Amino acid sequence: MSLSPHALVHTRNIVANWRAIGALVPGSEAGAVVKANAYGHGAGPVVTALHAAGCRTFFVAYVEEGAELRSIVGGDATILAFNGAGPDDANIVRESAILPVINSIPALKDWLALPNMPDYAVHIDTGMNRLGVRMEDVGELAALTAHAPPGHIMSHLVDSDDRSQPINERQLARFTEAASHFPEAIKSFSNTGGCFMGRAYGFDVARPGIGLYGGGPPAPAGVTALLPGMTLEAPILTVQSVSAGETVGYGATYTLDQARTLATVALGYGDGFPRSATNSGYATLGGIKCPIVGRVSMDLITIDVSDAPDLAKPGQFAQFIGAAVPLEDQARRAGTVGYELVTGLGHRVRRIYD
Template sequence: MPHGGAADYAASMSFSPRARVHLQNIVANWRTIASLVSQSEAGAVVKANAYGHGVAPVARALHAAGCKTFFVAYVDEGVELRNAIGAEATILAFNGAEPGDADLIRTHQITPVLNALPAIREWLKLSDTPSYAVHVDTGMNRLGVRMEDVPELEDLTASGPPVHVMSHLVDSDDRSRAINAEQLARFKDAASHFPHAHTSFANTGGCFMGQDYGFDIVRPGIGLYGGGPPLPDGIELKPGMTLEAPILTVQSVQPGETVGYGATYTFDTPRTLATVALGYGDGFLRAAGNKGIASLGGIVCPIVGRVSMDLITIDVTQAADLAMPGAFAQFIGAEILLEEQARRAGTVGYELVTGLGHRVRRIYD
């Protein structure tokens, strides 16, 4: 039975938006992506609260399924993750650490990814130097030791080499771009200077490019949650969450009337509207006004007017028999795919899910 009926109204007990987080789907996506690079270990990127899905439940589900290596951005995220999943996993923090973090790093067994020669020099001055990883910049020009500095890096770390060497693809969204192969060649060169280190290069899009990009460990992120670049032929990912919002009111409007702040949408025919409890105060993008869509029972209902802080109005004319106060409209899920909604708002799935705030109740199944 599709969501959106009277039973949903009775069960909701609250006129607030909710995200049904599908842990089994996330695990299934992890396994699907892993199958594309089967000679590599499949890690999981769970930074930014597991891309808005909830780091503790997501990481526990992945760990129970066999995932042993996790990636976060900040040391504090690593501490939270360690407390959630226990000692039997490797955790790497992309944004590195300062020497003052060393005790925290040791206590919680976090591997910081160091991104510049000065940071590495300072880290190596520590007594009982904690294990660390190194990011090599193969073309992103964002973080990492530059390629021309790799020989110096090798000399600097000779007595205390990194346990992990990684880089990051510039445009794995477009698998046809020559820069992918150029970066691959650079990373192979850089990694050859550290033969005993684990190597990692592929994000979700990199995994879609096959085993050549896999190295020792792959780092799928957005793909775990059902988003990311176009899928390879024959591959299907499932939604990591279903974002739903309850209808508060239903009303009819006539030609010439407008809706919402700024009167940005004028009706030219009689329409039925539903106002739902979701807005940019919940992290749903204001840019989706007059562009985004919702679904009631699989029927597409356009967003009309601006997205306001707490409310969105949708045109439910084609789904009028399903539109009633308390029924839930879907904004992300099997009926409204994450990247399709993001595209309509002029952004990417990453921003849409990571921005969802605490007012959106997470329900785990």
């Protein structure tokens, strides 16, 4: 019996989510964002499953991530690296056929000056003010690239989690205008939230990310809820009855107002589970909610199992993310987002693939 936490990674759910999100933007190809080790789920198995299901465009952050994927997907998929590439990356870009996303006019000039310049993409900044060629520089971009135009043009939505935000439509209008300068380029605009806003945001290639893994904004009305990409479980080590007035964990941050049954499980911030879930997160046993009591420590969490006494046994696994513990609900209780929760899970959490 293992006494360490594990994540059951549901590649079939991830593929089902990819198909469901893609269906919301008919006429667009559904790509997949698999950066940061497929959001902590394991890039190798996830990309293998998506590729087998028909996905042919993958997005990562770094060219090195892209090179690792190339050995998995072979030559029949497009891989784009959001953070771009410098001249020193030209060899790996060529060898692994990565499309770096160029994010500024100076970076573009450096890239265009390369001998035997590899193909590339360009990011247009339509409102994020983070990466990308600014809207006022799109004319210069078009002039500079007239002899070697980008194969892809993309932008990124600022607040697609809130479909009512006016900035979504402003960005759509800006991207449509900028993209008109590059009629032959493949255009990509929508993340998961963008896909939820419908066909107008889809363009040529949609790029769902967190939604593939069951997180992100709620699906719109009439759309089946996304499935969990993983189930995070940790084993109970001990179960004990503790009297009223006693405190739990470091710093005595939780005091029992009555006698309770507590279980200590093998999971902590050393595994990437956030310390900020102290006295706010929860686990489940057989679907019964068991709140976290006391401080999350490096290797251990204590949960109140008083409502599940028959299930709370040493060796029994408690669920911390999954069908009974939605990713975004757990993240919200920890004061963070689903992205951070799943990408932060460390190597001590063994991944098991279905």
